[in-house]
Amino acid sequence: MSAEDLERVPGQTVQLTPDCPVYVVLHKDPLRERIDVRASRVLDLEEDVLFLAQTDPPISREWGGTQVEVALLAPDEDNVQRPMGYVTRLLDVREDFPDAGMAVQALAVGAPRPGDFFETSLRMHYRVPVDENMGVVIRLEGFDEPELLDFSAGGARVRVSVGDPGLEGLAVGGSLGFRLLFLGSGYAAGDGVVRSLKQSEDDQSVTFGLFFTNMEIRDIRYLERMVARTVSTCRQRERDAEYV
Numbered sequence: 104m105s106a107e108d109l110e111r112v113p114g115q116t117v118q119l120t121p122d123c124p125v126y127v128v129l130h131k132d133p134l135r136e137r138i139d140v141r142a143s144r145v146l147d148l149e150e151d152v153l154f155l156a157q158t159d160p161p162i163s164r165e166w167g168g169t170q171v172e173v174a175l176l177a178p179d180e181d182n183v184q185r186p187m188g189y190v191t192r193l194l195d196v197r198e199d200f201p202d203a204g205m206a207v208q209a210l211a212v213g214a215p216r217p218g219d220f221f222e223t224s225l226r227m228h229y230r231v232p233v234d235e236n237m238g239v240v241i242r243l244e245g246f247d248e249p250e251l252l253d254f255s256a257g258g259a260r261v262r263v264s265v266g267d268p269g270l271e272g273l274a275v276g277g278s279l280g281f282r283l284l285f286l287g288s289g290y291a292a293g294d295g296v297v298r299s300l301k302q303s304e305d306d307q308s309v310t311f312g313l314f315f316t317n318m319e320i321r322d323i324r325y326l327e328r329m330v331a332r333t334v335s336t337c338r339q340r341e342r343d344a345e346y347v
Contacts, residue, residue: 117175117177117187117220119145120145122144123145124142124143124276126140126173126175127143127171127172127210127212128140128171128172128173128174128223140314140316141158141159141162141316142158142159142276143155143157143158146200146207150214151213152211152213152214153173153212153215154197155173155212156202156209157196159317160317162193162196163196166193166196167193167195169192169193170191170192171192171212172223173189174186174223175187175188183299183301184275184298185222186222186224186298187220187223188221191213191214191215191219192212193210193211194211196211197210230253230254230255231330232252232253237333238285238287239284239333240283240286241259241281241284242281242284243261243269243295244279244280245279246263246268246279247268248264249262249263249269250262252310255330256323256326256330257314257315258295258298258312258314258315259281259295259315260310260312260313261310261311261312262308263309263311265306265307265309270309273297273300273311274300275297275300276297277296277297278294278297278316279294279297280292280293280294281294281295281313281315283326285329289329291315291322291323292318292319292322293315293316293317293319293322294315294316295313295314296316297311297312297313298311298313299311
């Protein structure tokens with residue numbers, strides 16, 4: 104790809120380059136607050152066709168012709184990563200696309216045209232702030248003591264100290280295993296894809312946002328129930344406080 108593949112959106116720079124992390128949005132249901140987002144990466148651009156790595160779980164050829172959204176995280180004027188996407192169609196699923204000397208499965212989608220990108224969202228869930236009495240903690244693969252700041256059915260925001268060994272090699276678009284524990288009840292597990300990374304002003308901690316993917320149906324349903332229960336409890340406390 105070349106400079107011609109660089110697109111500028113007001114306040115944003117969007118660039119699709121090989122190995123760039125992207126997200127394929129198969130389904131959005133704002134009324135039910137449901138979204139199906141799958142992580143991928145750019146393999147190549149051939150004229151008006153963009154080739155993406157197969158997702159996990161995979162997208163089958165039966166989705167051919169379906170309208171999808173392709174999104175990526177791009178820095179705005181303040182260097183904050185924001186999701187930018189464009190709407191296209193899944194053209195085909197290639198079984199033997201050449202990548203680094205290997206034949207891999209690839210998704211062929213329509214490439215973006217000038218003006219196609221718009222600011223989008225990869226999350227459609229109410230975010231619950233965490234306090235110490237809530238009994239909700241997160242465990243992250245490779246991290247010692249991650250501090251859960253808030254969570255939803257679609258992701259979480261976590262803070263760690265700058266000396267935490269898990270930060271080595273961590274980057275936007277990277278993925279790590281998570282387990283969200285509701286103490287005394289159970290847990291939901293899957294992979295957390297890093298959406299943002301920000302170091303504190305005193306350089307003592309790093310805050311990063313995750314969105315959850317690769318979860319079993321059981322975990323998804325459990326997490327949705329627990330989030331709804333937690334939100335209900337929090338709102339009841341707010342209503343009670345009005346009468347104190």
